[in-house]
Amino acid sequence: MHNWTTLSKNELEELREQLEKTYAGYISQNLKLDMSRGKPAGTQLDITNGILDALDNYITEDGTDARNYGVLDGLPEAKKLFSDLLGIPTSQIIIGGNSSLNLMYDSMMRLYVFGTQGHLPWCKQGPVKFLCPSPGYDRHFAICEDLGIEMLNVPMTEEGPDMDFVEELVKKDASIKGIWCVPLYSNPQGICYSEETVKRLANMEVAAPDFRIFWDNAYGVHPVYKEEKLADIFEAAEKAGNEDRIYYFFSTSKITFPGAGVSLMAASTKNIAEIKKHLTIQTIGHDKLNQLRTVRYFKDAAGIHHHMEKLAAELRPKFDIVLETLERELGDTGLATWTKPMGGYFVALDTLEGCAKETVELAKKAGVVLTGAGATYPYGKDPKDTNIRLAPTYPTVDELTLAMELFCVCVKLAGVNKLLKEA
């Protein structure tokens, strides 16, 4: 089949008729499939069940009773584990509760209410803006929206955010206070920031002295096909004298259990001291038994990497289905383009302009729930209505096969409808 965008009206009408029949066939199957969120499947979680019995005792290496109060910023052995895994000194790490999103939200709240390093709180600086490389993670954008922080779209390139665009904005506008980044296997495109991008983010001239990069390394050790290297943002920022610019986040939500993992935040020692000043008011400490459970289960960084290979083996067939179905069904139609991520949790597809919403709606009517069209953009508004996030991890292989076939029918149907409207 040739590129559909060059077909005649008659050919398109014929195609539409066929597609509508196929689509009706799916409708009659009463499907109920969910590809909307980056949730691991039960079978994936089973791989980690051993962690539930990993807590052989509750005394830490330094003799602390992990059942009791105390240790605000995390057990030394938990810091050590993640320090080795991520190459960040233990002195720059705070271990949190079960959610890195919570750490990000709280960090934003502190900046908003207290400010940082002597600068005025953001709530007292008048309107404040944030850069949002898009498509991106909807929950990042929701934090800004909750606080009334104005979001500015930043286009993505194959190397990360468009740095020419970013540099131009931040150097002249002091009300731009930060940028959201998922630097490795980005959500939703699976893009890995190049060394050059990391360097430019660390070095760029910013008008706001209280500018912060929210570095959400959510998929930092999550290859599916190939382990990509991420340049060390702290090293680059330190060299540039900008080490206070970085707030780094990580969690084991997609390493152990999404509902019961361990999160962490890392920052310059100056920032860590500032954060702990407020953190010690907010809590006496996070769940140390769960920290200990995690340490005892993995033992060391190599233990986590080995574990991630098992998870990758579980995920690979699912990513294969998505990518193979897209290639087979849409490969030469000209109706869509998509990314081929080496890891992470998502595949991002772009339809013809103005077709994403209709595609998602068609899939929904046939019983397949996708991430809402627009969700990957600030305010839920995809300016060209093209981007759809595919989350292949939760359904079974059989469900996913069916869902992806239906999805491609929907992409085609929405695409043909558009072409016919314009024909």
Added chain:
Amino acid sequence: MHNWTTLSKNELEELREQLEKTYAGYISQNLKLDMSRGKPAGTQLDITNGILDALDNYITEDGTDARNYGVLDGLPEAKKLFSDLLGIPTSQIIIGGNSSLNLMYDSMMRLYVFGTQGHLPWCKQGPVKFLCPSPGYDRHFAICEDLGIEMLNVPMTEEGPDMDFVEELVKKDASIKGIWCVPLYSNPQGICYSEETVKRLANMEVAAPDFRIFWDNAYGVHPVYKEEKLADIFEAAEKAGNEDRIYYFFSTSKITFPGAGVSLMAASTKNIAEIKKHLTIQTIGHDKLNQLRTVRYFKDAAGIHHHMEKLAAELRPKFDIVLETLERELGDTGLATWTKPMGGYFVALDTLEGCAKETVELAKKAGVVLTGAGATYPYGKDPKDTNIRLAPTYPTVDELTLAMELFCVCVKLAGVNKLLKEA
């Protein structure tokens, strides 16, 4: 020995000489004892070790996989357990992470940043004040201090906060936005709010339409000698049409493990809806496996009450030592008064005016760390320098016996020093 305050200078000097010898004897023992915080002892925590193996599986009653993402406000069975325990409808409960302090801090942050029920955020209302019944819990006061909320001391009576005093203030000053309450076995005095006090708090006329009672029922099921009844604040507030006034907090920190318990917040359905609107931005959900562990271990509210009897049996000998030593050593000296709590975690002692700091300092020099003098008052400033919080739970019975004997020597020495200065 008669009341020391009526002794002659010579008699006091003789006493001082004896006391200094006794004190020197303690110094030479190089003690290292900690009575500073309300921490359970290891032996108390051992009683609950069964919870570590209580998670037989991870599927909830409604079929949810507790390992995975989701369920923002807590598992239905966890809500049910605490609903039965506390007499609060499940629809008014949100289950949190491991720390109710964290829930209080976050609640205050939301009021400060977003306001409540359509009223201006507190950060936009100019200076805001909070009522602090004192002596009280230092970590409550620290939250206000962190946010720059001005704290007003409220005297305590045997029935709770002095309600004449409270009513007079709140009815005329709209900048007074709330009050901290530990209504049962209060920290540090062990006072239980009377039915009348609860009723007046629920009914009182407040100038601020966004006034909130932070009802920290930390010791709600924690009798040591006798189970006291607390009137239902929600029922009273609802009758008065003031149900939005109550923010209720609770946790299992002192039921299971302080470092790894389960917290909850309860409020009117209108408030719960408002809180969840922001909570859903802050996190995807708290640790559901730990919720499930807690439910499986206790099974029902009766299970918790039964468990609390075991903890009370563990704590009673320690409270006995504190109260018996105080009575024996200070009973008729006129140098101190103290409370005799029926439950909770503390005994509060008042020295002669201006003697608390010196007493704590003397104990510290002899190796016994007490809660800092003043810590039980806003800004750490006890206006009369009399209050000392005794936390008997952490030391062993032997350690506590020794520590209490030394403590009484310190109270006497500081008291005699004061009397001699005035003689």
